[in-house]
Amino acid sequence: MPDLRLLYESQITPQLDAALADLICLANPHEREIFRLHGRGWHGVKPLYCTFIEFNSQPIAYVGIADRTIRVGPENCLLRIAGPQNVSVHPNYRGQALSISALAHAMGEAQKLHFDAGLLFCSANLQRLYSKTGWLTLPNIPITRTQDNQDLPLPEHNIAMFLPLQTKTFPPGPIHLQGNDW
Numbered sequence: 001m002p003d004l005r006l007l008y009e010s011q012i013t014p015q016l017d018a019a020l021a022d023l024i025c026l027a028n029p030h031e032r033e034i035f036r037l038h039g040r041g042w043h044g045v046k047p048l049y050c051t052f053i054e055f056n057s058q059p060i061a062y063v064g065i066a067d068r069t070i071r072v073g074p075e076n077c078l079l080r081i082a083g084p085q086n087v088s089v090h091p092n093y094r095g096q097a098l099s100i101s102a103l104a105h106a107m108g109e110a111q112k113l114h115f116d117a118g119l120l121f122c123s124a125n126l127q128r129l130y131s132k133t134g135w136l137t138l139p140n141i142p143i144t145r146t147q148d149n150q151d152l153p154l155p156e157h158n159i160a161m162f163l164p165l166q167t168k169t170f171p172p173g174p175i176h177l178q179g180n181d182w
Helices: 014-027 029-038 098-112 124-132
Strands: 003-008 049-055 058-072 077-089 117-122 143-147 150-153 159-164
Touching: 003 098, 014 029, 014 049, 014 058, 014 077, 049 098, 058 098, 077 098, 098 124, 117 124, 124 159
Parallel strands: 077 117
Antiparallel strands: 003 049, 049 058, 058 077, 117 159, 143 150
């Protein structure tokens, strides 16, 4: 029977960290070198907490949640964002809605922690999956990230999606991530 778990980063043992990183690499072979370099943190952004599903004591699905305050719109409205990162499912267990279960559990925790909203970036092939679980596609607006102390645009292939939590509608206008993407 699969076991759904939620752990904060301080609760992750080195052995579990390695097992989760291995799962992410297995599920995302085209990004293997990035994960080998940064571990579970995309662009070095470590999660606040993660949810994962284990089967026979092995992780088979994973979602990390980054904690970030972003600026939005001309008034620089501040939003505390729960940012899903590295959503991964072991190839042998795909098609069972495990990513949906792990993501829903992670965002339930974000709701309890009073995050303003969820914000994720995905490719076009995943947009429909997230839409089915309540995520809303944001309009094509400028999104700025900071890398090596430089403000840069988010790569164009990224689709930004928003999940209402405390904030029910996303403020209009450009977004500044106040750090690198997650």
